[in-house]
Amino acid sequence: MIQYAGIMLILIGIYGLLTQSNIIKIIVSLNIFELGLNVFIISVGFVREGIAPILTSVNNHNGLVFVDPLPQALVLTAIVIGLGTTALGLAFARSIYRQHGTLNLDEIGGPSNG
Amino acid sequence: MKRIFALVLVAVVGILLFSGIYSMEGFPRYGEAEVSERVSMSYIDKNVTRENQEVVFGVSENLETGSANIVTSIIVNYRSFDTLGEVTVLFVSALGVSLLFGSFEGRLRSRYKPNFILRTGSKVVFPLILVMGAYIFIHGHLSPGGGFPGGSMIASAILLMYLADEDFRVRIDDFKKTEGIAGAMYVLLGLVGLMISNYFLSNFLDTGTVGTLFSAGIIPVVYVLVGLKVGSELTGIITDFLKGEVE
Amino acid sequence: MNSLMVLEIMVALLLILLSLLAIFSKKLITAIIYLSIVSMLAVLSFALMKAPDVAITEAVIGSGLVTAVFLFTLFSMRKEGEKE
Incomplete structure (x- = not known):
């Protein structure tokens, strides 16, 4: 069921990206898109009877059924990159606000738009 | 419409x-x-040639990678070059943030003064969070966690101090130096692997027994470097975001 | 087993509901707080899908640092708006 939630989160993120005109709301939509994508990628490797991919003194050999570790490795680094891109986007938002005095993309007019 | x-x-x-x-x-x-x-x-x-060998916790020795956490073995051993690229992307975005905020002076101040209990309590919790972060990235090959969450935990400890104490400043130059040294050491470790066993970032140390602290070859070393680098980069981002109000 | 599936369905519904609230809320600060709650629920779903490494990372970054960075941006804008 969490897989459907991941796809729904992706769609909600796309809808937000298309309709919002405030820069902060656009970055929030981008974050929701990314969260949905991460949830979806993790759910592709999920096995219902599986255990977490860590050998411990209880689950101590490789013959057991593990959850797929590869999607987890990909998502782990993607989350940290997500913070970097979010911070860069917010820095741009702040410098746009300093120059134009507004966050609304419709109110920022170029010289030809008047 | x-x-x-x-x-x-x-x-x-x-x-x-x-x-x-x-x-x-x-x-x-x-x-x-x-x-x-x-x-x-x-x-x-732990064998990419597809021979089914048995791996037992605390018994098996001298495998391709001796890490008990399989996710860690993928991130830092099998796909370590990929991780180097990711760390570079994070560095570039931190660089962009600090370029955009480069001309700002001073520090943002909230309207509410932090009270005595918050200031003292956060000073008690701060070293505990730092030790927890260091524990997480040193034990990355045994328990869940690793360099990325450990480094972010260090950055969040510094965020707590920023919020609790109005006059708290970090010496950001030291963090920048730590970050540069950690990144250079990562590349250098890869080059040493290239010289010893002919491919970049190869695991040239003894991999030891699965499940002991001194095992898994270069995995703990690389994860400590990644943790220091991520922690100092995120601290830099937070410090840049708190700039702004001219005093 | 059965109660875990019920928990999964509840987490999935809450994820969809709270992300809709985050998109449609009028005030920016509400949207940011809803985003923080969504990422905390994502931590729960990662833990349900047996991914402890990802859950720890998302808990520290998604609900701690990302929220802090958003809030600092918002506060700085309020300060600059007040000066004018």
Whole structure:
């Protein structure tokens, strides 16, 4: 069921990206898109009877059924990159606000738009 | 008008996604993935030549990678070059943030003064969070966690101090130096691997017994470097975001 | 087993509901707080899908640092708006 939630989160993120005109709301939509994508990628490797991919003194050999570790490795680094891109986007938002005095993309007019 | 158009577009994309994904041959239903048919099985067996060898916690020695945490063995050993790229992307975005905020002076101040209990309590909690972060990235090959969450935990400890104490400053130059040295050491370790066993970032140290602290070759070393680098980069980002008000 | 599936369905519904609230809320600060709650629920779903490494990372970054960075941006804008 969490897989459907991941796809729904992706769609909600796309809808937000298309309709919002405030820069902060656009970055929030981008974050929701990314969260949905991460949830979806993790759910592709999920096995219902599986255990977490860590050998411990209880689950101590490789013959057991593990959850797929590869999607987890990909998502782990993607989350940290997500913070970097979010911070860069917010820095741009702040410098746009300093120059134009507004966050609304419709109110920022170029010289030809008047 | 814009909203209706967006809704129609999202509906079309959603139908395509659902019908495309679930009619795809070989795509597993939720909770029924066949890990034994995937490439991940070689990572679990710690042998990429697809010979089924047995790995037992606390007994097996001298494997390809001696890490008990299989996710860590993928991130820092099998796909370490990929991780080097990710760390570079993070560095570039931190650089962009500090370029955009370069001309700002001073520090943002909240309207509410932090009270005595918050200031003293956060000073008690601060070293505990730092030790927890260091524990997480040193034990990255044994327990869940690793360099990325450990480094972010260090950055969040510094965020707590910023919020609790109005006059708290970090010496950001020291963090920048730590970050540069950690990144250079990562590349240098890769070059040493290239010289010793002919490919970049190879695991040239003894991998030891699975499950002991001094095992898994260069994995703990690389994860400590990644933790220091991520921690100092995120601290730099937070410090840049708190700049702004001219005193 | 059965109670875990019920928990999964509840987490999935809450994820969808709270992300809709985050998109449609009028005030920016509400949207940011809803985003923080969504990422905390994502932590729960990662833990349900047996991914402890990802859950720890998302808990520290998604609900701690990302929220802090958003809030600092918002506060700085309020300060600059007040000066004018």
